[in-house]
Amino acid sequence: MSATTVQILRLLRILGRNHEESSETMNDLLAQVATNTDTSRNAGNAVLFETVLTIMDIRSAAGLRVLAVNILGRFLLNSDKNIRYVALTSLLRLVQSDHSAVQRHRPVVVECLQETDASLSRRALELSLALVNSSNVRAMMQELQAFLESCPPDLRADCASGILLAAERFAPTKRWHIDTILHVLTKAGTHVRDDAVANLTQLIGGAQELHAYSVRRLYSALAEDISQQPLVQVAAWCIGEYGDLLVEGNCEDTEPPQVEEEDILALLETVLQSHMSLPATRGYALTALMKLSTRLQGDNNRIRKVVSIYGSCLDVELQQRAVEYNTLFQKYDHMRAAILEKMPLVERGGARVEEEAKERQTAAQLLEEAAPAPPEPQASKLLDLLDLLDGTPGNTQHPPLLDPSPEGALVNLLDLPCVPLPPAPIPNLKVFEREGVQLNMSFIRPPETPSLLLITVTTTNSSGGDVTHFICQAAVPKSLQLQLQAPSGNTLPAQGGLPITQLFKILNPNKAPLRLKLRLTYNHLGHSVQEIFEVNNLPVETWQ
Amino acid sequence: MQFMLLFSRQGKLRLQKWYVPLSDKEKKKITRELVQTVLARKPKMCSFLEWRDLKIVYKRYASLYFCCAIEDQDNELITLEIIHRYVELLDKYFGSVCELDIIFNFEKAYFILDEFLLGGEVQETSKKNVLKAIEQADLLQEKTENIYHSKHFHWCKKAY
Numbered sequence: 001m002s003a004t005t006v007q008i009l010r011l012l013r014i015l016g017r018n019h020e021e022s023s024e025t026m027n028d029l030l031a032q033v034a035t036n037t038d039t040s041r042n043a044g045n046a047v048l049f050e051t052v053l054t055i056m057d058i059r060s061a062a063g064l065r066v067l068a069v070n071i072l073g074r075f076l077l078n079s080d081k082n083i084r085y086v087a088l089t090s091l092l093r094l095v096q097s098d099h100s101a102v103q104r105h106r107p108v109v110v111e112c113l114q115e116t117d118a119s120l121s122r123r124a125l126e127l128s129l130a131l132v133n134s135s136n137v138r139a140m141m142q143e144l145q146a147f148l149e150s151c152p153p154d155l156r157a158d159c160a161s162g163i164l165l166a167a168e169r170f171a172p173t174k175r176w177h178i179d180t181i182l183h184v185l186t187k188a189g190t191h192v193r194d195d196a197v198a199n200l201t202q203l204i205g206g207a208q209e210l211h212a213y214s215v216r217r218l219y220s221a222l223a224e225d226i227s228q229q230p231l232v233q234v235a236a237w238c239i240g241e242y243g244d245l246l247v248e249g250n251c252e253d254t255e256p257p258q259v260e261e262e263d264i265l266a267l268l269e270t271v272l273q274s275h276m277s278l279p280a281t282r283g284y285a286l287t288a289l290m291k292l293s294t295r296l297q298g299d300n301n302r303i304r305k306v307v308s309i310y311g312s313c314l315d316v317e318l319q320q321r322a323v324e325y326n327t328l329f330q331k332y333d334h335m336r337a338a339i340l341e342k343m344p345l346v347e348r349g350g351a352r353v354e355e356e357a358k359e360r361q362t363a364a365q366l367l368e369e370a371a372p373a374p375p376e377p378q379a380s381k382l383l384d385l386l387d388l389l390d391g392t393p394g395n396t397q398h399p400p401l402l403d404p405s406p407e408g409a410l411v412n413l414l415d416l417p418c419v420p421l422p423p424a425p426i427p428n429l430k431v432f433e434r435e436g437v438q439l440n441m442s443f444i445r446p447p448e449t450p451s452l453l454l455i456t457v458t459t460t461n462s463s464g465g466d467v468t469h470f471i472c473q474a475a476v477p478k479s480l481q482l483q484l485q486a487p488s489g490n491t492l493p494a495q496g497g498l499p500i501t502q503l504f505k506i507l508n509p510n511k512a513p514l515r516l517k518l519r520l521t522y523n524h525l526g527h528s529v530q531e532i533f534e535v536n537n538l539p540v541e542t543w544q
Numbered sequence: 545m546q547f548m549l550l551f552s553r554q555g556k557l558r559l560q561k562w563y564v565p566l567s568d569k570e571k572k573k574i575t576r577e578l579v580q581t582v583l584a585r586k587p588k589m590c591s592f593l594e595w596r597d598l599k600i601v602y603k604r605y606a607s608l609y610f611c612c613a614i615e616d617q618d619n620e621l622i623t624l625e626i627i628h629r630y631v632e633l634l635d636k637y638f639g640s641v642c643e644l645d646i647i648f649n650f651e652k653a654y655f656i657l658d659e660f661l662l663g664g665e666v667q668e669t670s671k672k673n674v675l676k677a678i679e680q681a682d683l684l685q686e687k688t689e690n691i692y693h694s695k696h697f698h699w700c701k702k703a704y
Contacts (some may be wrong), residue, residue: 003629003666006622042628046621053619081590086620117589 002043009033009050016058023059030055034067045075045083049090056094069094069101076108081117088112088123095130106131110140113147121147122155129162137170141180148187157191160184164196174207178214182231186221189228197230201237205343215242223267227276233284236271239264240288241342244295261296265289269306279315286310286318290325294340304329426541432533436463437492437524439472441535443542453514453542455504459492463525467492470522472502477515481507492522514543545623545664546598546613547574548657550646553607555579558646561657563664582611592620603627608643630660633674655681 012030016023034051038044048071055068072094075087091109095102109131112124125147132140141163148159163184171177181200185192204214218235226232239246247261271277271285290307293300307329310322328336432439437459444454461467470490476482487502508514516535521528550559557575566574581595582602593600595613601623602611610627614620631641633656638645646653659674661667668674 002625003622004669006619007666010619042621043625046619046625049621050619053617081588082592082621082624085590085592119593120590 002047005033005047006050009047009054013054013057016054016060018059020059024061026054026058027061027064030060031064031067034071042080045078045080049075049086052090056090065094065098066101069098069105073105073108076105076112081120084112084115085117085120085123088120088127092123092127092130095127099131099133103131103133103136106136106140110143113143118152118155121151122158125151125155125159125162129166132166132170134170134172137166137172138176141167145180145183145187148184153191156188157193160188160192161196164192164199168199174203175210175213178204178207178210179217182214182217182221185228185231185234186225189231192230197233200230200234204234204238205241211242212245212248214238215246219246219264219267222271226271226274229276229278229281232271232277232281236268236281236284236288239268240284240291243288243292247296261292261298262302264292264296265302268292272306272310279317282315282318283321286321286325290328291340293329294337300329426539429535429537429539431518431535432520432531434529434531435524437461437467437522439518439520443539445541451507451509451511453506453508455506455542457502457504459500459502460496461492461494461499462496464494465525466494466497468523469528470500471520473519474504475517475519476506477512479508479510479512480514483507490522508543511544514538545618545626545661546615548613548661549575549578549609549611551575551579551609551611552643553583553609555583558608558643559650559653559657561654561661578611578613582609591624601627605631606643608646626661626666629671630657633660633671636671636675637678652678 012026016026030051034048034055037048037051039048052068052071055064060068069091072087072091075083076091078084078087088109091102091105106128109124109127113121113128115121115124125144128140128144144159144163144166148156148163151159164181167177167180171180178200181196181203185196185200204210207214215238218231218238221231222235222239243264246264268285268289272282272289277285286307289303293303304326307322307325310318311326313319313322328339332339426443426445428440428442430438430440438461440458440460442456442458444456446452446454457472459467459470459472468491470487470492472487474482474484483505485503485505487500489498489500492498492500506514516538518531518533518535520531523529546564547560547562549557549561551557557579560571560575562571578595578600581593582600585593585602587604591602593602598613598615599618599620600611600613601620602609603624604610610631612623612627614623634641634646634653637652637656638649656674656678659668659677668677
């Protein structure tokens with residue numbers, strides 16, 4: 001009976017997992033079973049499916065894996081729903097490892113999107129999203145967008161976010177990207193994730209040449225329908241920013257129907273008054289109206305009127321905005337133009353974090369990656385940190401810290417140990433000396449907390465005069481955390497009296513290069529001394 | 545397999561076999577939820593669904609739903625076969641089985657299931673062997689009943 005066959009195949013799977021030799025001996029057997037099984041009955045299909053599962057799990061030859069994918073492709077064409085479901089699920093598991101083989105069955109998968117059964121179409125959707133790559137992105141997007149319009153509501157959210165994600169990764173042109181997002185927002189606006197609005201505004205802001213085009217599209221979309229909140233928010237923002245481009249009406253692609261200023265204002269007012277608008281949307285619309293007061297040529301009475309009406313609105317956020325804008329009109333009219341200028345491009349926090357995570361990954365995988373992430377993002381981050389350390393005089397210190405050549409970067413990455421270092425004692429460092437007052441630092445890296453660095457700063461006085469009111473302050477780059485403990489005292493008696501010790505605790509989870517700036521103030525030999533300097537020659541072991 | 549449930553279209557539980565240790569309360573809760581979920585499925589939908597972290601394989605035979613819960617790495621198609629094999633066994637034994645047979649002779653249904661599956665895995669793949677084992681058990685039961693009802697036994701009991 002087929003149950004026995006299946007159990008044997010299960011056993012083979014367990015034996016062959018992670019074991020090269022046994023997998024090789026099984027190859028022929030599995031191929032034979034796969035080709036000789038009679039698939040007219042469900043029992044045969046079950047055996048075939050188990051064979052495919054086994055091939056997927058053991059270290060099989062490439063040809064065998066392709067055979068497995070083809071079997072699954074055949075399953076997809078079967079009329080029995082169960083078999084198609086099973087095939088889609090398994091293909092989803094395979095798509096990570098055998099991407100190209102699964103790509104061949106893409107058209108069939110896309111057809112399965114039209115299934116009436118919800119679980120089948122969900123699987124097909126996941127698989128289609130996984131199959132999108134740069135070459136087929138346009139065709140796939142069309143299919144997926146068509147699916148978005150017809151799919152059941154519980155799948156809409158997944159479909160929308162999937163489309164947006166894929167568009168972000170594989171967008172061939174910015175304009176296509178904006179079109180796609182626009183389309184998704186109009187069709188399934190209520191189901192998109194919250195940060196879609198932020199992403200889109202950032203994207204449009206970055207695409208200089210497409211400002212006119214996008215604001216025009218958004219305007220027409222908004223004029224048709226103001227119920228989709230994310231769409232309304234983005235449209236309001238764009239109209240506010242680029243309202244002058246909208247009125248100019250010289251966009252080369254779309255025929256420019258003349259848009260009157262009055263129309264724009266009327267539209268924004270409708271958005272403000274509509275009961276479908278969320279408070280956040282209203283906020284966007286009000287701000288957009290304000291921005292238009294500087295962008296448009298007509299007089300601002302209408303805008304002033306609207307803004308003053310909302311000065312007594314029940315919603316606190318709106319009221320605050322309206323009152324502030326009102327004041328802008330009245331008392332600070334001269335500043336209005338400057339305040340309402342075009343916004344600079346906001347740095348996208350998310351993308352930065354992704355890049356850093358990728359850099360860390362390449363460091364961990366060492367030589368497996370062919371080209372490590374460029375050191376430029378790392379370099380610019382260091383530059384930022386240097387600026388943040390207040391008024392650093394150490395601008396010339398950049399070159400020794402940065403190594404722009406890729407080979408150099410590779411060497412740096414190689415330096416990062418992947419085996420925990422034995423706790424070698426770190427040499428002490430003399431950091432400061434002036435007229436007999438000396439500052440020494442000793443470092444301890446406790447092995448159980450690798451990101452912690454303890455610095456003991458010892459200040460000694462070998463001069464003839466006392467040091468009083470001694471204060472030592474420190475600053476580190478933003479990614480590190482510094483904690484200063486109270487010093488043992490603030491007086492240094494002359495001639496080698498009792499030294500002052502102070503403990504610094506530095507948390508450096510990202511193993512960022514350690515930079516330390518010290519500021520000392522004390523009274524010595526009749527005058528007050530203030531010293532600000534950066535600690536040079538910090539041993540590498542303090543931060544690696 | 546983690547458990548197998550049989551229930552009618554009205555949601556009444558006819559048979560339940562659990563291969564994992566669970567408290568009574570949990571069993572009832574799971575049964576209730578699962579029955580609701582499966583009964584809500586439309587007839588054309590596929591036989592597999594994901595529920596909690598298990599895969600549920602169900603098949604409808606006349607007015608009875610046969611529902612099995614399997615783990616992630618189990619083969620769904622072979623579970624369908626198992627369900628079908630069990631129905632065939634019942635059919636052979638009862639002769640054209642219907643729900644009433646299972647209601648009135650539920651202990652026989654359990655015996656057949658226990659002969660066929662052990663700990664959630666198929667233990668006997670031959671239909672003939674399973675049915676033979678059941679027949680032998682039936683014979684033993686009859687003999688014992690006969691001894692119970694025989695005059696000789698009554699006489700022995702009276703001696704007390």
